[in-house]
Amino acid sequence: MAVFWGLLSVFSVISLLAIGGANAMLPEMHRQLVELRGWLDDATFSQLYALAQAAPGPNILVASLMGYWIGGGAGLVAATLGMLVPAAAIAWVVGGVTQRLAGHPWLKAVQAGLVPVAIGLILAAGLTMAAASSGGRFDGPGIVWLAVTLVSTLFVWRTDFSPLWVLAGGGVLGLILAS
Template identity: 30%
Template structure:
């Protein structure tokens, strides 16, 4: 039981100090899971992020479930998910209770503006790390370019883009034996 509580507590702490969602959590997750504990490789974390983007639900919760399951099975996944969700429920409940009274205060507006800037930096860091791991050859760059342009100029669902990228990656691996430069 101690292992499950430990998994819960690790994800609770990460979630409690992360604003901005799953992508903003990536640097903290890498530091805690990859560097500090050595539970998984950075590549595995990036793979879990990629898979989680195509699944319904919150990316951070999906990633936590994958990591918890990898560490301690299905129950580990449940405890990791509860650890990610619990701080959000507590914080949202507190904000909903007290925010109506303070939301117009300049200090609160300035705090949220500062949080937005910090979250933007964390997301940029996650994008750079994902870029370095995911776009490793010309094919990856082409897939990125096509999807990026399609996202800007169309309203196609992100699920279609993920399916497209997966299909191209699978076909590339099948026909080039992993060498798609």
């Protein structure tokens, strides 16, 4: 039970600090779970993170996985609730405010003003992912992965076909190169 409340409070706090989503909260998760509380060792933390990366869906699901690893079923519930509920409650309240104030000039300015910030941060996230997947290298495999990223960028930007094609193509190319 102590683990349940511990996980709930740790992940609640982390989720409220995590402006920018899962990647922003990863260092704090490591600090809390590995360094301060010793619930996971370094290697397990990295492997669980890699495991979560292999699954589709929102990256913050890594919290559920780590909660499960630390505290079984109760840990899973605690980590998931802690990660989702506080942030969702804030989004709910803010969503209500934007609906009530719809059309107010300053709300329009806030909404329009946050768009370029968000798009800039999305672009940064994509570039960071591209740098990570190519290993930051411009030779050998790094070039191949950068080329995949470039093709995928153009495909999504300039066509309306489903991105599933480039995802599957990238995955199959990965298998071919590894064999």
